[in-house]
Amino acid sequence: MKRLEPLLPFVGVVGLVAVWYFAVWKQIVDPVLLPSPTTTFWALWKGMNGELGFDFIKTVYRTTMSIVIAAAIAIPLGIVLGSSERLYRSLEFVIDFFRSTPASAMFPLFLVLFGVGDETKISVAAFGAMLVILFNVAYGVMNARKTRLLAAKVMGASRLRVLSDVMLLESLPQTFVGLRNGVSLALVIVVVAEMFIGSQDGLGHSVFEAQQMFEMPRMYAAIFAAGALGYGLNLLFLLIERRFVHWSGK
């Protein structure tokens, strides 16, 4: 029994596909709206080797760009804000306000600023992700264990040393929480932007176009590709975290 344990996660997948086959076989749902799994996966396979693959790469590019920009701004800024509680408190309302504002509401503004190109999609996603990361990094730094800071201090660490040797590392687990949430949000924003903001490519565009043309297998294929991308990005960050923040939660 123990040897089969690693296979447990596949139970849900097999179950889902079985239910899907069953629904198609019994024609519970209109066959036009719900193609069979085989048709869908064939569309996914064909698509990923062609146009869908190209869209996939476009979306990966935009999401990656936005998360890189967001992290490059938010991590240093978060450390600065977090290391001075006063500074953070004075900006807390602004950060919380924009963090709570749906990033999609910012599209028109960014459209005016950057036009309809990639810049808009990337910058709105970066904006949303940045606030999430900023918030988490600042909190990670602020919640650095007091004993640990004191310990560094009694060992003769300077303020700058305490920041780089202790606060920074103390905040890493929380920073990764921010990065994972940030990348999920960035993907959501990018896909939505690709659907509606005069886009010619990307997974969002692919889903939307397939739906408009009523090509259901292609639409499902694009949805699965987007799902796989979201899951993959999350997994990637988890693996990086496990590798570099091995003490997290210990």
Add this chain to the structure above:
Amino acid sequence: MSLAQPALKIEPAGVMPPVTEAVFKRPHVTIRGLSKRFNKTVIYDKFDLDIPRGKLISVFGPNGCGKSTLINMIAGLIPPDEGQILFDGMLLDEIKFGYVFQNYREALFPWLRAFDNIAYPLKMMGIGKAERQARVERLVERLGVKIDLNRYPYVMSGGQQQLVSIMRALVVEPEILFLDEPFSALDYEMTLFMREQLQRIFVETGTTTVLVSHDLEEAVYLADRVLLLSRHPALVADFVTYDAPRPRTDATLSDADFVQIKAHCLEVFQREVRKG
């Protein structure tokens, strides 16, 4: 009370003993006019104390009387409101000292291996990597530590982690070592083991040690002097000498001398608790 000693034992000014002896006898730490209050509560008011050199001092007293506050002020973790603390006439930042926190989990750096945790204060002193390595290895050798220091602290037992903390405090060859209830987060078996480790380290290094303990048996067992504090504002209720030879063992615990001194400390303690 024959066991009691005045808190302030000022050497007679007239007779000058030979220099070496004078250096040995001069108190290591002199605390004068120390005052500290938190909000309205006066914890210390013009507190004086001499800590003798090369002795292990246990600090014992009622809950919240200010034991931690005292060693934290001496170790510079919190500033006193008033007063002066001198180490051989020098200020804290002119000397090397070690501090061991009660909460080893939060005091060690989980991102560093035990070895690098121990070497960290040397790094802060600007000592090169090879020398750091050599010094840690020398310390391991001297203490006869047998644990694998290439592991991360979070995979170690509580006692091993606290041992790493103590080694981190000792690696700089401190002139004085502070420990605030270092074993109170450990289980009983580990506590007994760690007491022996601490005693061995003390015998080995002869470092002036200030140990806050909430366990009277432990306080007396390990101490050369037991500092009994009273409550609010804290005063020296007694500063008892216990000079049984080391190494002390389980048999020490049933020595007449030990039993008598422990009983005396308990009596002073209870008197102070009743007063409060």
